[in-house]
Amino acid sequence: xxKILVVAMMALGLAVNxxxxxxxxxxxIGLPSGDLNSDxxxxxxxxxxxxxxxxxxxxxxxxxxxxxxxNGDGPDLGYLxxxxxxxxxxxxxxxxxxxxxxxxxxxxxxxxxxxxxxxxVGYKVTEKIxxxxxxxxxxxxxxxxxxxxxxxxxxxxL
Numbered sequence: 001x002x003k004i005l006v007v008a009m010m011a012l013g014l015a016v017n018x019x020x021x022x023x024x025x026x027x028x029i030g031l032p033s034g035d036l037n038s039d040x041x042x043x044x045x046x047x048x049x050x051x052x053x054x055x056x057x058x059x060x061x062x063x064x065x066x067x068x069x070x071n072g073d074g075p076d077l078g079y080l081x082x083x084x085x086x087x088x089x090x091x092x093x094x095x096x097x098x099x100x101x102x103x104x105x106x107x108x109x110x111x112x113x114x115x116x117x118x119x120x121v122g123y124k125v126t127e128k129i130x131x132x133x134x135x136x137x138x139x140x141x142x143x144x145x146x147x148x149x150x151x152x153x154x155x156x157x158l
Contacts, residue, residue, distance in 0.1 A: 028151030078107025
């Protein structure tokens with residue numbers, strides 16, 4: 001938990017001098033991977049929101065919250081990742097980024113929680129709409145919950 005607070009404080013500290021902000025909301029649909037048994041888990045879905053501060057030319061950071069749900073024939077899994085997000089505009093149309101934080105198990109009693117990471121790459125269809133591909137992973141004691149996803153976000157300039 002201390003690691004999450006340190007990451008959040010760093011993101012907030014970088015954002016203090018920021019002038020431009022944007023709110024991004026979106027979602028993905030994906031395929032489970034990692035230590036998840038494909039005989040039991042078929043599909044994953046996630047919704048997300050992040051609030052990014054412009055800290056340098058083409059580079060934004062800020063807090064992110066999402067919900068990841070994985071289901072199939074096995075018991076459903078649900079996680080609430082709280083993270084620090086970073087995005088970098090490689091060009092006018094392409095963006096790369098990562099989220100780092102903590103994924104809280106919320107769907108079942110006793111569901112494990114762990115370190116959350118999410119590398120992503122996106123293509124800006126318009127100034128407001130980005131199509132993205134990502135890999136979400138949550139490191140747990142004894143394994144990893146992970147998914148490959150495809151989705152999109154809508155940006156609100158604030």
